[in-house]
Amino acid sequence: MIRLSHRLETIANYISKGETVADIGTDHGFLPISLWERGISPKVILSDVKEGPLEKARDNIQKYFPDNPFDIRLGSGLNTIGIGEVDAIVIAGMGGMLIADILAEDLEKTKSCQKIIMQPRNAQEKLRNWLLFNNFIIYDEVLVQEGKYICEIIAARPAGASGADGVNEESSSLNKKMNPLDLEISPILFDKKDPLLVEFLENKIRIENKIITDIKNGAGKNELKRKEALEASESRIQLLQELLKRSKREK
Ligand SMILES: C[S@@+](CC[C@H](N)C(=O)[O-])C[C@H]1O[C@@H](n2cnc3c(N)ncnc32)[C@H](O)[C@@H]1O
Incomplete structure (x- = not known):
């Protein structure tokens, strides 16, 4: 039996028994081969x-x-x-903008499937933004550790498509009026008390602190721009720290 990595296994868990799947950007093909092997998907592309x-x-x-x-x-x-050829589309291990471009190329086709499971390696906030503005419901999210990285897995479906996810489209935690930080750190992760959320936020704070150090060391740069960048980073870090406190409190 093929043993999937924890990341691919988590993606596989979003596919229900009987669902047909297209794995776009399959590379090694482990995910679809395993879905077929376990009798979960009768047809995989x-x-x-x-x-x-x-x-x-x-x-x-x-x-x-x-x-x-x-x-x-x-x-x-x-x-x-083809249109309506599969129940589920998986797109994992690509940049968030590339995933959005792939989905945008033929919206009718994209919306002809019942679910899309994505694992963007970057630009996650841009992908969420694209999904919400194109009338998709993000019905679940989960964080997965892979080596030193924490991966974000996003499960979405076209609005109106019947979902077994039980998410009420009107009251979904993710909606079009999201602020930029909500798009970057999904409220679903707070709702679900994702076990990796604290570490995920701590990583972001660490990165922002490094940015602040670099800005402070950036002698010679336009002073006004440096000040603006510093203020933006400091206010972002404050927001991240509030989110961290909240996630620790609610853990
Ligand atoms: C890093 S691998 C990810 C492999 C696998 N999906 C996973 O998550 O382990 C990315 C794969 O996406 C493929 N890819 C990149 N752009 C693509 C596109 N526009 N359409 C289909 N596949 C693409 C690449 O050739 C590569 O095999």
């Missing part, structure tokens, strides 16, 4: 924009299930699948 990663997926198929004719497709984003 392994899709990638480059031949090299698909070769890795073919090697893994050869190693584990040489007799199964897996559906491997070469092409960018959702161009490799």
Whole structure:
């Protein structure tokens, strides 16, 4: 049996038994191969924009299930699948803006699936913003430790699509009136008391402190710009510290 990393296993847990899946940017193909192997997904599509990663997926198929004719497709984003062809789309391990671009290319196709499970490596706030403004419901989020990184997994569905998630669309914690920090640190993580939230916030504070040190050491730069950048960082750190206090209190 293929053993998935904790990150991929967490993504796999969002797929319900019987759901068909397209893994966009599949690379090694472990996630869809495992979903099929465990009898969770009767049909999986392994899709990638480059031949090299698909070769890795073919090697893994050869190693584990040489007799199964897996559906491997070469092409960018959702161009490799048809409208309504799968129940769930997985896009993991790419930048948040690239994920948003892939979803935006053909909104009708994107909205023809019931759920989209994403793991953006950066620009998470931009992806959330894009999802909310394009009428998707972010129905769940979770943090996962992978090596020294904390990964953010976002589960969304088109508004109106029947979801087994039980999220009321009117009262979802994430809505279009979010402030920038809410878009960056999902309120869902507070609602759920995510076990990694404290560490996640502490990391952000550490990064901001480093930025402040760099600004203070940035002699020679335009003094006014330096002052503005310092003020912005200091007020951000204050907000982050308030969130940290709240997450520790509610833990
Ligand atoms: C870092 S790997 C992630 C692999 C796997 N999804 C995971 O999370 O472990 C990113 C993969 O996305 C693929 N990719 C990048 N842009 C893409 C696009 N526009 N459409 C499909 N795949 C893309 C890359 O070729 C690469 O194989």
